[in-house]
Amino acid sequence: MNTDSATGRVPEGPTGRQIITFAPVDDATATRELRDVAGFDIGTPRGLDDPAAVATNDVYLDKLGIAIVDSAPEQLGALSRALGDSASPIIAVEPEVYVYPFDTIDAMDAPPTPMADDADTDSDDDEVDAAETYVDTDTYAWGLKAVRAVPPILATAPWAGAGIRIAVLDTGIDLGHPDFAGRVLASQSFIPGAAVQDGHSHGTHCAGTAAGPKSPPGTQRRYGVAHGSRLLIGKVLSDQGSGTSGQILAGIQWAVEQGAHVISMSLGSRVAVGQTYYTYYEQAATAALNAGALIVAAAGNDGWSPVGAPANSPSVLAVAALDQALQRAPFSCVALNGNGGEIDIAAPGVATYSSIPVAKGSYGFKSGTSMATPHVAGVAATLARKTGLRSRALWQELVRTAVPLPQSAQEVGAGLAVVPTRRRPVWDYQPMPWRPGPIIDPGPLEPRPLPSARR
Template sequence: MSLEESTEELPTGPTGRYIVTVAGHAGSAALQQVAEASGDSDCEVLDHLNMAIVEADEAHLALLRSAVEDPSSPVIAVEPEEYVTIMDHVDAAQRSTATVNPFVTIGDGDVEAAATYGDTSTASWGLYAVRAMPPVLHTAPWSGQGTTIAVLDTGIDLQHPDFQGGRIVDTRSFIPNQTVQDGHSHGTHCAGTAAGPRVPTQGRRYGVAHGAKLLIGKVLADSGGGTSGQVLAGINWAIDKKATVISMSLGSSVQPGQLPHTYYEEAALRALNNNVLIVAAAGNSGNGKPVGSPANAPSVLSVAALDQSLNVASFSCFGLNGAGGEVNVAAPGVQVYSAVPTNKGSYGFKTGTSMATPHAAGVAAMLAQKTGKRGLALWNELMLTTQSLSPLPPMAVGYGNVQVPVSRMVLQPIPIQPVPIRP
């Protein structure tokens, strides 16, 4: 979820369709029964998730809901599909001209953290903060090589020079009548943060896992909005394509005490069982509001946003709800420099938990390369290698700032000339 200008009022709430989840052992026969019970012979079936997205009238809907109460029925839940969005807004107060205060790496988990980070002519500030590129004569020996990050968002600029040469292994649009080409800019920016090149066509480095491949699923329209059914279809596709990590900078607001959607939790569980980790934005509703959906699902790793001083950003949601609604980790999310479509200038700044999420996805890809771990084991590795942000409360930052492990060596810092951050 990013904070940027929007010229269109995006819909919220239910779409009118329903997502039916069946037990994992039930298989395709149960999904066929769901289609018949719903009266929607053309319903969309998500085979890896054991879900169907249906249109049903009141009579058919009552039949489906009664199946949930039947212990012999494979139907687990019948829930409304809802609209999701990137929640655009401009927050001028988040603009900063902070400069780098370099630190020296002394070993895994042992970092003398800088009080303030900032972009330099070499790299964006977030890369320093997560140690993807420490400001010393050394860079992390892992790049995410051999891993694939699926970015489910507004697509990507297929003409952008930084994503040529086989970086993108597959694309698919789940938005009717729109190609995967990014007509917004949000998806390109998030993909760039997760896995932009080590040496961009111009300017500073901005990508965390520069050796990872990209899967691009367009689940949000060029307006910045989509539906939870489109998101689930993207997850289903990413599992089929054997993604290592799925990065989702999207969602919808959650009320205090509201439980997670069964369909998101079941999708995330099935992803983990297929060795795929899902990371999602905690939300931009403000730190008096609970973590949004789908990040509030227990099996989705939720990511809060940090500013250049490693304080929690004012817009970042808190883990106020139980049942999985915690913040798990935090990452840089204020005035983040990355790629944008070439017709929008090729590079630009965005702010939000949207920007924190691909930082976490990129670090997860690098940890996957280093350790060979996947799924739940990769989740645990990501949290165990975080940088503590005490005294900030866990409800704000979870286990702490995501970190790339580096070699146990002490190196001399090199001079870095700070570059002012501009909108």
């Protein structure tokens, strides 16, 4: 399926295909149900032998218990009737939808932020002065200062995410960028006919914010939060900036199979007021959590509008964007829908400096909840390294250690995500009680209703 329109505009709405979510059953039972109910002959259960085939073929994602099919009207009717059959393992039949990046300013058009001297006068790393305006310096991007990933805070927070794998599902990455030499552990394209190489710039920018190097060889300004972590790159958006929810699901399964600890997704689609989450995203997010991976996703850039999908899923951490004064960016979506549509946490997302493909200038500025999300992914990696926490426990600690902001939780959630410091040593860690139930060890997918990761 070609996800790019002839006009160059990112398509929106349903693609015409369907995504089928199954209750916990073995793979043979799921694929047999597809054949018996609607005549889909997917064959033996398979995952991602041909990753790009998810865009054009009927595919069963065996680690998620989800099928993506191109259905005729009569097949869709048969699937819908199966939902009312208590004996059927099918729990949801929902449309595949187009997705796009959640950034607002192109790297080549964004004005640079004002520069400041490198002198750092902050002495209290337990509070944030919400009246302070952060600026870039010659040695670091303002977002790193805001999340406490640069000196003098770094002297008391040396964890850089070493040993942690951050999966960035986006437009790919510039594999020839010198800042990522030896940093990408694995990469895979889910876009038919397209290599992982980033022809857009969004993916390279997000990967850089999450895990750019401590000392970039091409610039003196550091921009990566978790510079000790390693990257897994899944190209799920085309070079024109579009993809489908089915390709996102395939990317999630791949990231889980690659051992990701944090999955960063600066993308999604709009939802209406009152619209609930997609069951397939929630099932995929739950599967990721059960495998030890936390999904962090952008809330969306439609201003005072509901959090987009997949960030509106209860088991996906939704990220809002902040400006240089730590105020909610006007474009950042808010919590208008419940049942998963809350904002969980916030991070820098206005005029953020990071890497872009060498052919486009190597470095540039972007704005969006897309840019806030990899800041949180990087913070999560440093916290995972320090505490050893994973999955739901890592989520809870991210929220617990966030710095409260003057705005409401509807706008910024628990507040500003920040890297850990020695003032909260590992042995002093006291986990918050998980609600609605205890932390779940990795295991089979849970039946609906799926557990909520919200507070």
